[in-house]
Amino acid sequence: MSSSEEDDHSAHGIAESFDPPFNMPVVFKRAAADLSARHEATTDDQQSSDIPDIYGPDEGSPYPETEIEKQIQSRIKADILRSKLNYSDPFDEVHDRYGFRRQTAKISLDQYNAWWKEYRPYIQRRERKWQNLMSEVGLYHKDTTNPPTRFPPRSSKVTRYIRKGIPAAWRGNAWFWYAQGPQYLAKHPGLYDFLWKRAFANHNRDAEVIERDLHRTFPDNLLFANHNQTDDESPMISALRRVLLAYSEYMPATGYCQSLNFLAGVFLIFLDEEKAFWMLVIITQKYLPGMHDENLEGANIDQGVLMISVKDTLPTVWSKIGMGFDGFSADQVRETTDSAGATSLDDKELLTHSRASTEFIRKLPPITLSTTSWFMSGFIGTLPFESVVRIWDCFFYEGSKVFFRIALTILKLCEPELNALSDPIDVFQTVQDVPKSMVDPNYLLTSCFKRNNGFGHISEAEVRARRMYVSEIRRRSSRGQLGLNRNGNTPSDQNFQQWDNKMYKFQKRSNSPLLHGLPLRLRMHRLKLAADNHT
């Protein structure tokens, strides 16, 4: 997220004409008015279509007060539970400082402890550095016990500090700050409470699928595990239920998507549930747009972008993972086409060429069955937890390019093992298993951000350009219009024009060197060539 990005949450103001449903408590009136304002927001507000119409005649039905009271009690209990984390010392001999089991399927207790012995002095050193930095800018005082809620503006020094890890006790607030959470919260006071209460009262349509996943979210974590002594669920599970229900209520077009449970779960470890809710909204709307939507097309697009980037920067890895189930590679298809002599920029040949060379974007290679979850869950379950939160430190500060860079780094680090393999089965296994054993986040992040690493310096603008490119190819493909139409002609100019308009808008915003100053057809061609690593 660059600081220059347009502010898409400027105030809409409260609609004057809004008439609240009867017998609503004041806080709900305010929240409902807020919803109403969003409902009437201009069409360029991408969330406007998601805003439910809550002013139907049945809206006045009373809330089940006893249930609401129970939920409010459990919210207090969840806050108490979270406050027991000091984020510095491990819970006990078996669990880490976040309540997760130290030992996992791929990391032994000994391996973990050996790493932690080295890592602990490191984080203590980083904490002191952060305290000094924050004191210098007047955002931290040694006598205060509460973690800071404001953080310094972007600078190369702050970038460096963030890449080396935010102190765990400050982490949640820092994510929230850099993701512009305070603006969302200030603009929608009370909305979170309104939403979960409404979900309880009206029986949210995702309630059942959410319920199925609650106990399948971090069952090994002490905060989320059921209390042994009683049948009561953990207050963190109740909090997770409220957050996911509120999200589904707020974003009915997206609704609940498996993997949001894990994202929300991590937010709940570091933030109170209202902020956790807003982080979930922000990550799905701003950082990973469309990724969790009904058709997961955003996830497919990002996989296309990742595959292009691998092809571009890690050709050896690509030769291993670009394979289909039957051992065919997209490269072979392209080479066949190339040898047929498609050298001119004649429309037909350009499109024939592009069809073959973009095969892997339209029909993603099977490896993406593994890598899709990397993005959807923000590497939860893929990497050890400490690595996940260190990546998220950078992600909320720098933007979604971080996920691509980390994905490329993981694949790069798999390269030596992959080189020895020929069977696609072993390739899947390696790509799935190796990241789980990467115990040291410093090694991963240093590999990712070091200079001249030969890959991974993908910028936020490039991510946007490539997302558009992939999206367009897939969109045309799904309508059966990629390549030649029934009469052997090229697709209508209108299609080109639509795409060009989008690209033009993008170019104006980003000033992408990829497209600068080229005529339409050449611009398309350049993009395709960039994708094919021909540049």
Place this chain on the structure above:
Amino acid sequence: MTTPSTRYAQFKLVLLGESAVGKSSLVHRFVKDSFDEYRESTIGAAFLTQTVNVDENTTVKFEIWDTAGQERYKSLAPMYYRNANCAVVVYDITQAASLDRAKAWVKELQRQANESIVIALAGNKLDLESDREVDTSVAQSYADEAGLLFYETSAKSGENVLELFTGIAKKLPIDAAASRHRPVPKGVDLSKPSPSSGSGACNC
């Protein structure tokens, strides 16, 4: 251990079905012979392998894609079953609606997947007999009608899990497939899942 097999083949197997019916738990029981009451939701897909001996001199290695159950992950499904040799479609015997979802999967597989695909229907959570919503006879007659193998299983107790996978192995064209695969490393005792060949069942 048995003597080395003379016939060996690899097959791709995909697990499909509604979320929380126990797909991952079934695979985990098959591959690791263990069970956890709460298993993390599968996001995208998880990949595992396991080898079984069909008879004294025949070994089959399954390359298993365990998939996410939520409806919207369906858009990834063609990638799962592209070139799959066999499929296990799972429902939960305590959730009648999950059988409907299983039927939809079967229909899609029969329409879109390989013509020769072997499909098994598995009614899981047999250990929760008292909560049963789907009668065995109902599911059995549907399976017969649709030409599916049918098992009722319990990932928790292990009942019928190995039978399910060996049942599928016996239906696969082993001789036709055998030539294109690498030689067998070693045999595996059919009476219990091999501890050595599986890996990475969970997402953590």
